Amino acid sequence: MIREDLSRNFGFILHDVARLLRTTFDRRVRALGFTRSQWWVLNHLFRKDGLTQSELADLLEVEKATLGRLLDRMEQKGWIRREDDAADRRVRRVHLTVEVEPAIKAMRAAAADMRREALAGLDPAQQELFVDTLLAVKSNLSHNDNGAAAKAARRRAR
DSSP states (O other), X not given: OXXXXXXXXXXXXXXXXXXHHHHHHHXXXXXXXXXXXHHHHHHHXXXXXXXXXXXXXXXXXXXXXXXXXXXXHHHHTXXXXXXXXXXXXXXXXXXEOGGGHHHHHHHHHHHHHHHHHHTTTOOHHHXXXXXXXXXXXXXXXXXXXXXXXXXXXXXXXX
């Protein structure tokens, strides 16, 4: 078996960095009373409020029933509210509440601090190049994945 030096394999490095970001952020927002699942939902809603439950489930890569139970608990805490969609009554849209805004503000501040620490030692141009590179990799993978999904759907349709 040929051994590969994985110390410079960007997939492994990216996975390790993502894990470190998640666990560090978990620690920092624990005082706000959020679990990882909860802060992940809140961040997605902060990014785009009013997502449908189905859209959220897809983004979070969880089953709809699992997300439904999580949203039930978050709604009981007053962090989110669910509303029927104006165009389709079968669809429920999820919104942040005014009550959760101070905690979201604190969570976003903790995220900004963590990003500053993570990028320490990189000058602004290096930081921009790093983010641009990550966006390019994401685009490449999204494009390739979407193409594969479309091909699979065409094969199933035959």
